[in-house]
Amino acid sequence: MTASAPENESTRTKNVRRPWRRTRIAVGCIAAVAAVVAVVGALSPWPSAMIIRAVFTKGGDETAAEMDKHVPDTKLTETLDVAYGDKGADTTMDVFAPASAAGPLPTIVWIHGGAWISGSKENVDPYLRILAGEGYTTIALNYTIGPEGVYPLAVHQLNDALAYIDAHAAELGVDASQIVLAGDSAGAQLASQMATLVTSPDYADLMDITPAIGADQLVATVLNCGVYDLAALAELDGIAGWGFKSAMWAYSGTKTWAEDATGATMSTVDWVTKDFPTTYISGGNGDGLTWLQSVPLAQRLEELGVDVTTQFWPAPHEPALPHEYQFHLDLPEARTALQKTLDFLDAHTTR
Known part of the structure; x- marks a missing residue:
């Protein structure tokens, strides 16, 4: 060597x-x-929006899989990807109803969440299958999320969806005289906004939108973990503040969303009236949005004389219930919220 x-x-x-x-x-x-x-x-809002979307998409898929385990064996009729507009998958809906239904049923129209920049109707389909199994027609709506679509595009699309549902009520199994608007997170904000459009002519004029359904057709709203005060949202700091501010920039197309018409018109806590429909509203005690958004909206509606049913948990409750807790049906608290939602729907609809 x-x-x-x-x-x-x-x-x-x-x-x-x-x-x-x-x-x-x-x-x-x-x-x-x-x-x-x-x-x-x-x-540009795109980089941050895509990061947030990736995280939310993974979480949404996992939550939907968790809910799947709780869907009962009740036989349903399912009509998927019904086009209500001309924007491809963005303007489609999934429709569920009991296979035993002999006629139109009270109908829950659900708007998915995802911080206005992520999510899809498939995220809430398992929950709507559960509700449909209890004797309702349920409809999950897609809409164009940001930054691909800029506010108020989604509001116009959702109004178009209601117009389609009303016009095709018979074939969809919808009782058009008993419509419930529902949503989670950003979808709850949109559901509250659609309900405000339907029940407040002044707000509809301000938005320059003719509501597709009448106030007499809207019998209730179900609002879970939503955002209703954009000024309060703008005050958030830390990672949550960064996330919401990035999402709102992407959804609104402007960094000044908190000061301009976007934030003002999205803040339904400032626009609801005594004619707002009876409402179920909930949020988890471990979700900061509950105390910042859901509780204040419930209080405002009660001040106006609106019939409000709440499901809030004491601040010290353990485990601390996170944002969108109602979808985590492995939790007994989520099952409690589901039963309270069903009780609410039963009390305000006729089958």
Whole structure:
């Protein structure tokens, strides 16, 4: 075996420096990429929106799978991907009803959440199958999310969906005289906004939208974990504040959403009237939005004389119930909320 020449001090120094040089180059590249992302993120809502969407999509898929375990064996008729508009998958709906239904049924129209920039009707389909099994026609709506669509596009699309449901009530198994608007998270905000449009002519005029259904057709709303005061939302800080501000920039198309007409008209707590329909409203005690959004809306509706049913949990309740807790049906509290929702629907509809 040939002996290698002894390594001199200069060679050892070079060998030590090379990996550090490569590390410095790698760190420099990462820093450069981060700088580019930061610059782009300051100019466009897309990078942040796509990050949030990826996280929410994973969570939505997992939650839907969790709910699937709780869907009963009741035989349903399902009509999926019904087109109510001309924007492809964005303007479609899924319709569920008991297979035993002999005629039209009270109908729950559900608007999915996802911070206005993620989510789809499939996320709530399992929950609507559960509700349909109790004797309702249930409809899950898609709409164009941000940043692909800018406010108030989704509001117009949802109004179009209600127009379609009303016009095709017989074939969809819908009792058009008994419609319940429902939603979760951003979908609850949109459901509250649609209900305000239907019940407040002044607000409809302000939005320049002719409601597709009459106030006499809207018998109730179901609002879970929603946002109803955009000024309060704008005051959030930390990671939650960053997330909501990024989402609202993407959905509104402007960084000044909190000061302009977007935030003002989305803040339904300021626009609801005594004619707002009877409402079920809930939120988890571990969700900051409950205390910042859901409780104040419930209080405002009660001040106006609206019949309100609430399902809130004391602040110290354990476990702390997270945002969208009502979909986590492995939790007994979620099953309690489901039963209270069914009791509410039974009390305000006729089958």
